Amino acid sequence: MFDLRKYKVKKIIIASTSTVHGTGYLEYILPELKSFFNKVKTILFIPYARPSGISYDTYTEKARVAFGKINIQVKGIHEFDNPEEAVLKAEAIFTGGGNTFELVNQLYKNDVITSLKVVVESGTPYLGTSAGSNICGVNMMNTNDMPIVYPPSFDTMGLIPFNINAHYLDPDPTSKHMGETRETRIKEFHVFNKVPVLGLREGSWLEVSNNDIKLKGELSARLFRKNKEAVELDAETIITQEILA
Amino acid sequence: MFDLRKYKVKKIIIASTSTVHGTGYLEYILPELKSFFNKVKTILFIPYARPSGISYDTYTEKARVAFGKINIQVKGIHEFDNPEEAVLKAEAIFTGGGNTFELVNQLYKNDVITSLKVVVESGTPYLGTSAGSNICGVNMMNTNDMPIVYPPSFDTMGLIPFNINAHYLDPDPTSKHMGETRETRIKEFHVFNKVPVLGLREGSWLEVSNNDIKLKGELSARLFRKNKEAVELDAETIITQEILA
Numbered sequence: 001m002f003d004l005r006k007y008k009v010k011k012i013i014i015a016s017t018s019t020v021h022g023t024g025y026l027e028y029i030l031p032e033l034k035s036f037f038n039k040v041k042t043i044l045f046i047p048y049a050r051p052s053g054i055s056y057d058t059y060t061e062k063a064r065v066a067f068g069k070i071n072i073q074v075k076g077i078h079e080f081d082n083p084e085e086a087v088l089k090a091e092a093i094f095t096g097g098g099n100t101f102e103l104v105n106q107l108y109k110n111d112v113i114t115s116l117k118v119v120v121e122s123g124t125p126y127l128g129t130s131a132g133s134n135i136c137g138v139n140m141m142n143t144n145d146m147p148i149v150y151p152p153s154f155d156t157m158g159l160i161p162f163n164i165n166a167h168y169l170d171p172d173p174t175s176k177h178m179g180e181t182r183e184t185r186i187k188e189f190h191v192f193n194k195v196p197v198l199g200l201r202e203g204s205w206l207e208v209s210n211n212d213i214k215l216k217g218e219l220s221a222r223l224f225r226k227n228k229e230a231v232e233l234d235a236e237t238i239i240t241q242e243i244l245a
Numbered sequence: 246m247f248d249l250r251k252y253k254v255k256k257i258i259i260a261s262t263s264t265v266h267g268t269g270y271l272e273y274i275l276p277e278l279k280s281f282f283n284k285v286k287t288i289l290f291i292p293y294a295r296p297s298g299i300s301y302d303t304y305t306e307k308a309r310v311a312f313g314k315i316n317i318q319v320k321g322i323h324e325f326d327n328p329e330e331a332v333l334k335a336e337a338i339f340t341g342g343g344n345t346f347e348l349v350n351q352l353y354k355n356d357v358i359t360s361l362k363v364v365v366e367s368g369t370p371y372l373g374t375s376a377g378s379n380i381c382g383v384n385m386m387n388t389n390d391m392p393i394v395y396p397p398s399f400d401t402m403g404l405i406p407f408n409i410n411a412h413y414l415d416p417d418p419t420s421k422h423m424g425e426t427r428e429t430r431i432k433e434f435h436v437f438n439k440v441p442v443l444g445l446r447e448g449s450w451l452e453v454s455n456n457d458i459k460l461k462g463e464l465s466a467r468l469f470r471k472n473k474e475a476v477e478l479d480a481e482t483i484i485t486q487e488i489l490a
Contacts, residue, residue, distance in 0.1 A: 021421035052429055053436030099433050101392075141393050144424055147346075147386050148434040154395045167424040176266035178447055179389055179412040184297055188344050189393040191298030202423055 011036070011125040012159060012208035014136045016166045016200035018097050018129035026066040026129075028203060032216070034070045036207075037092055037125060042073045044090035048106035049098025049131040063096060083110045090124055097130025097166075100143035104135065105151040117157040126159075130166045133205075137163035138195045142186060160206070160213055161196075162244055168199030168222060183222075183230065190226040196244045197224040198233075206239070213239040256281070256370040257404060257453035259381045261411045261445035263342050263374035271311040271374075273448060277461070279315045281452075282337055282370060287318045289335035293351035294343025294376040308341060322357075332360045335369055342375025342411075345388035349380065350396040362402040371404075375411045382408035383440045387431060405451070405458055406441075407489055413444030413467060428467075428475065435471040441489045442469040443478075451484070458484040 013029075013036055020028045037043070047059035060076035067074045074094075080086035087093065093116070095103070107113040113135075120126040128136050134143050135156040142165040171181040180188070186197050199222035200206070207214045215221050220232040225244070233239065258274075258281055265273045282288070292304035305321035312319045319339075325331035332338065338361070340348070352358040358380075365371045373381055379388050380401040387410040416426040425433070431442050444467035445451070452459045460466050465477040468488070478484065 017423050019423050021423060050433070050436070051425075053433050099430075102433075102437070142391060144391070146430040146434060147388065147392060147399060148430075149386075149437050150399045154392060167422065169422060169424070177412065177414060178262050178264055178266060179414070180296075185344075185391040185393075188295070188298050188347075189391060191295070192347070192394055 009210045010121060010123060010159075010208060012120060012136065013127045013205055014133040014160070014164060014200075014208065015127070015129045015205035016133065016164075016168065017202040020203050024066075025062055029205065030066070030070060032205075033067075033127065036127070037070070037072055040072055040092040040125060042075065042090075043067060043092045043094050043127075044077055044086055045074050046077050046093065046095040046103075046107075046132070047098075048077075048110075049096060049100065049103035051096070051098035059096060059098075063094060067094075077110075077112070083112050084115050087112050087115045087119060090119065092125040092127075093120070094127040095129075095132030095135065097132055099148055100131040100134045100140050100145045101147050101149050101151055103131045104140050104154070104156060105149045107135070108152045113157065117159065120157070120159055133164050133166050133200070136160055139163060141189060141193065141195075142197050144182075160208065161241075162239075163195050163197045165197055165199045168201045183224075186224045186230075190224065194226050196226075198222070198239070199224065204235070215239065254455045255366060255368060255404075255453060257365060257381065258372045258450055259378040259405070259409060259445075259453065260372070260374045260450035261378065261409075261413065262447040265448050269311075270307055274450065275311070275315060277450075278312075278372065281372070282315070282317055285317055285337040285370060287320065287335075288312060288337045288339050288372075289322055289331055290319050291322050291338065291340040291348075291352075291377070292343075293322075293355075294341055294345065294348035296341070296343035304341060304343075308339060312339075322355075328355045328357050329360050332357050332364060335364065337370040337372075338365070339372040340374075340377030340380065342377055344393055345376040345379045345385050345390045346392050346394050346396055348376045349385050349399070349401065350394045352380070353397045358402065362404065365402070365404055378409050378411050378445070381405055384408060386434060386438065386440075387442050389427075405453065406486075407484075408440050408442045410442055410444045413446045428469075431469045435469065439471050441471075443467070443484070444469065449480070460484065 045063045047056040056078040064074040136159045142163045201219045204217040290308045292301040301323040309319040381404040387408045449462040
């Protein structure tokens with residue numbers, strides 16, 4: 001049933017956020033999506049992350065309106081009898097943001113996480129925003145989300161050899177709040193784990209073209225590695241194994 | 246080996262934070278702790294949450310210095326050959342903050358979570374701050390922490406019939422950040438769960454005396470229940486079943 005596309009180029013956009021302040025849903029990245037999806041007529045939407053707990057239908061409608069502006073039809077994965085078949089046959093796939101724990105939970109529950117990895121690695125164009133980007137990493141251990149459900153595993157697709165911290169926030173030097181900063185949380189992660197973590201600020205995204213991973217948007221991103229000082233990567237940096245080492 | 250104390254009064258302090266801005270470790274709550282632990286000479290410290298990834302020894306030393314000021318000796322649970330025996334024999338127990346996922350992971354790994362629940366319910370005085378407070382709830386699903394390790398379960402002690410959101414933060418109306426507010430995250434929790442959640446601001450704590458649960462400190466706390474508007478509870482409120490219903 002799966003049209004083997006292994007000779008095609010891997011094409012992925014991994015965005016920190018769906019929305020930047022003061023603009024509409026996907027608006028800031030729509031010109032990029034128009035060119036990225038230029039050969040695509042239909043997209044499969046995965047609404048499992050349910051931001052603010054909205055229904056799959058409501059969330060899919062939101063994606064449908066945004067993609068309608070670039071003449072791409074959207075169908076929600078929940079509209080298919082067989083979600084795995086929907087993934088295998090999809091022309092392109094978009095996983096929206098929301099709660100990463102619930103997203104990963106449903107990807108396992110509906111038995112689509114492996115198929116998703118396989119088709120994206122074989123060339124099905126993929127867009128992730130926020131939670132949908134977190135699942136492109138090795139595991140979901142750098143999500144900012146609340147653990148509102150217990151997924152069977154934290155392992156995700158590993159489409160890139162590092163993890164994403166979406167909506168990356170710099171410490172606020174004027175804050176009187178004693179909760180951990182994002183940087184402290186990621187440093188705690190590296191006490192127990194070796195996987196590098198990229199803090200992607202809102203408005204930034206990664207464009208993966210085969211094995212090239214490029215930082216896009218206007219902002220720098222912050223790279224955290226175990227036992228090393230965090231470093232800033234400029235926009236347009238190609239994230240190589242040497243940079244991650 | 247366990248000195249059965251079931252006729253004693255349950256005594257628990259559940260604090261949002263160990264430290265309020267501009268003061269030393271436990272300083273704001275030390276007068277309260279002096280009276281709460283007035284019959285106690287030694288306290289067992291559980292350093293499993295490892296804030297910023299510090300070692301058990303370093304963390305225990307921090308607790309030792311603070312409790313030294315009120316003439317209470319501190320011993321870390323990791324200094325004992327048998328952690329379960331240490332819990333069962335402890336005169337009083339303090340679990341410090343840090344990463345809730347790692348704390349819960351170690352409580353299961355060291356097989357002490359059940360014993361901890363049993364002794365506290367039987368009268369061993371217990372202090373929790375931050376992550377150490379989250380584990381007093383039904384489960385750890387309202388932690389703000391990053392899932393840096395995968396614990397065998399999210400279930401915790403259930404010493405109180407609701408969950409804690411420590412370091413509760415009100416939405417910042419001036420923020421341009423698109424990540425979810427704390428309130429949105431807790432509302433997402435209630436799409437999937439029924440357990441009430443109490444947002445405890447820094448400087449607030451709960452004092453549990455048998456089955457009375459009283460909000461202490463100067464601030465109000467924010468109570469979230471499934472399918473209801475969130476409400477503010479004033480300081481000194483006794484949190485009854487009616488309030489939680």
